Amino acid sequence: MKFHQFRTLVAMADTGSIRAAARALSISPAAATKAVRELEAEQQIALVTRSASGIAFTEAGQALLEHARAILHQMARAQEDLDRRRGQNRGTLSIGVTPWLALSFLPDAVNLFRARMPQMRLEFYEGLLNIAMPRLRDGTLDFSLGKPVQASLHAEFTQTPIMATESAVVVRKGHPLEHAQSLREFQDSEWLLNWDPASKEMIADTVFHRHGLPLPQKAHLAHSWAVAMGLLMHTDMVSIFPWPLIETRLARENLSALTLQEDVDRTMVSIIARRGVPLSAAAECFLDCLKTSVRAGATSPDSERRRLYRSLELLI
Incomplete structure (x- = not known):
């Protein structure tokens, strides 16, 4: 396996075609095709499939592509x-x-x-x-x-x-539960978490279960803070923010951080x-x-x- 073969493989994945990869590498389409075909011949396994609609990577090609990116x-x-x-x-x-x-x-x-x-x-x-x-x-x-x-x-x-930092439950200013004092009051609320997909389990273990409370029925995920802020500012959804985020001007002006009986989460x-x-x-x-x-x-x-x-x- 040679460096230029890896470089061609990655360029093809990034651009979606042999011609575009060749342009990106300043080589001819024939040279790009040759680099991949030689690699497939050396390894005796198909890496890329070609069709009128473009190229696609085989399972082996996808696996090698990950290594190629790391090597480059x-x-x-x-x-x-x-x-x-x-x-x-x-x-x-x-x-x-x-x-x-x-x-x-x-x-x-x-x-x-x-x-x-x-x-x-x-x-x-x-x-x-x-x-x-x-x-x-x-x-x-x-x-x-x-x-x-x-x-x-x-x-x-x-x-x-x-x-590390502490976190707090946040709601929009004027929220019906803006003056809540316990997590128990949010059992029927819809939660919006700017966390990973494992958030439902994390919120269960770190926020509710350790206080002897059942998990809320609805917990949505937002993979963008901008999306989370937009929804929290204009709906009755509830979230958990780390304190440094609460202290930013946009959050302070639009959200209320609640002081509850329970500790919420340490980030x-x-x-x-x-x-x-x-x-x-x-x-x-x-x-x-x-x-x-x-x-x-x-x-x-x-x-x-x-x-x-x-x-x-x-x-x-």
């Missing part, structure tokens, strides 16, 4: 590492972030990182862990910042806790990366910028920033 990403990382040792801090750092991090602490960390490594290009993916995992596997993401992974994924990913944020793949110098620099920003924000002369950062506990 690792080669790019190796080049960036050598560039850095030559004093050329160029390249791309790709990071997955959960929405509340993007809306609260991310800007300060980015500003500091840009000052330290101005030639690095940043690429962000907003998404929950189930969205980030495929990109972590194929190397599209260097790391992700979000909730810890499930125990079944520990062999595949490393996770390093970096910060942990971890650095999640592929096991066996060390973080790049740029990734380490970015994480140091994040930690520095959190520490500085907690003592900021700006009262609004202090409110935001003091709702967070730094773990490293």
